[in-house]
Amino acid sequence: MKSRVRIEWEYDGKTDFSSGTGAYPSEKALGLLSAAVIPCFLLYLAHSGAVEWNALQLAVALLLAFDVGGGLVSNALNSCKRFYHTPPKKKEGKLGFVLKHPVLFSVFHVHPVVAGLLFGERDWTFGLLWYGLFLASVAAVLRTPLYLQRPVSMLLIMLSFLVNAYLIEPIAGFEWLMPLLFIKIVYGHLVREEPYRK
Secondary structure, eight states: OOOOOEEOOOOOSSOOTTTOTTOOHHHHHHHHHHHHHHHHHHHHHHHHTSSOOOHHHHHHHHHHHHHHHHHHHHTTSHHHHHHHTSOOOGGGHHHHHHHTSHHHHHHTOOHHHHHHHHHTTSOHHHHHHHHHHHHHHHHHHHTSOHHHHHHHHHHHHHHHHHHHHHTSOOOTTOTTHHHHHHIIIIIIITSOOOOEEO
């Protein structure tokens, strides 16, 4: 016997760009919890001496980790799927228009460039190579028919893991960055899926 499923694209309430307007408390809690995971690992690495970062580097690393870790889970929330895959509402303003544009939202994720310059001895090569591969992957998913977007995004994520492991040497302390950024954006943010409700 099939269980009853409630799919709802309409939403209302106070604008929430992080969890999606109308998110349940449990959805918000998952996003916040996930945002703390990578920073905890980075603080451990810094405390143990596995990485030698100054105060600015540690602050930037924690910010990137908070964004990627929290966004990875938040973008998979039903509330975020509903919010980011519906047209912007007037009350969401210009920011809503910009953030709901999948290309613009993706372009803002300059994380590999920041990591390369600030942690990789001013390494433009690392940052630009990864940023180029990232944007090419975004374009590939957006040009793919909807029924194939999820598997294509998974293929690109698999490739990002392999490139990260065997072709482009990751920066110490940032081994997680590119595979998780691909999951956050290439699958989580870009792929339209049904937004389930309780």
